[in-house]
Amino acid sequence: MTRLDLFIDRMVSQRACLDHAIAATDGLAGPVFELGLGNGRTYHHLRETVVDRDIYVFEREIASHPDSTPEPEFAILGDVMETLPQALQRFGPTISLAHADLGGHNRDKNDIFARKVSPLIEPLLAPGGLMVSSDRMYFDTLEELALPEGAVPGRCFIYRR
């Protein structure tokens, strides 16, 4: 497997999981959280595909493509270790869909971070809400779901409250 192969699998799996999760949470009114904006490709995909729900973006520093940059009132700037607890105060357990792609190139570091951030995401989800992640998460009360068609095992994970 080359880095190109791995990357394609990750992108294709993200899209398959997001499309599935967006459709599956269509009946929920609560906002969508994009954790990690990066270049803004998955945010662009969410914005074009999610209907009638607010999308909030969590990012340390905005560096996205101009056409994939959230309006200031939908950008929550700072370290998610701080901004997610604040978001729980503000939004309560109302999130219909959370997508996290916070990892870098170091698998071990990503795993350590996934363990730390999981308990901050868990209480935010609405009943029936879904969480899509590029890294395995560590939730006590959420159920891991089977991947939709087209997603590659290990490249994407879906959880449901």
Added chain:
Amino acid sequence: MTRLDLFIDRMVSQRACLDHAIAATDGLAGPVFELGLGNGRTYHHLRETVVDRDIYVFEREIASHPDSTPEPEFAILGDVMETLPQALQRFGPTISLAHADLGGHNRDKNDIFARKVSPLIEPLLAPGGLMVSSDRMYFDTLEELALPEGAVPGRCFIYRR
């Protein structure tokens, strides 16, 4: 189409065209040219897939992933508008495969650049040599080939001397 969709189509098409072109030029001994290293994903793919051919990388400034960085003797630094004519002096018409992914986000700029760089690439190819590009190129003597299975029309182009 979202930016994620477009990006996936480009990556998938790059891989399909590269795999096809690598196999089709297997009998040629001349070097492979990677024009534009970027993150180094397609270079990594070339390095893992091309057998018994040197791979030279042309890039303004190396900023690739550590495991996808060429040895100094295979990195040709500078603007391709200058380094390609120098490469013609050094290598002559011996290149078995050239891959170009030099573009940025601006389609019109990419097209203008493709017109300028095409005549610098054209004389470098060996007879039977192939050129794979993410942008449409403007060659006088090369033949445009049909895309291999899996490539998306418009996201990748293949030419043969």
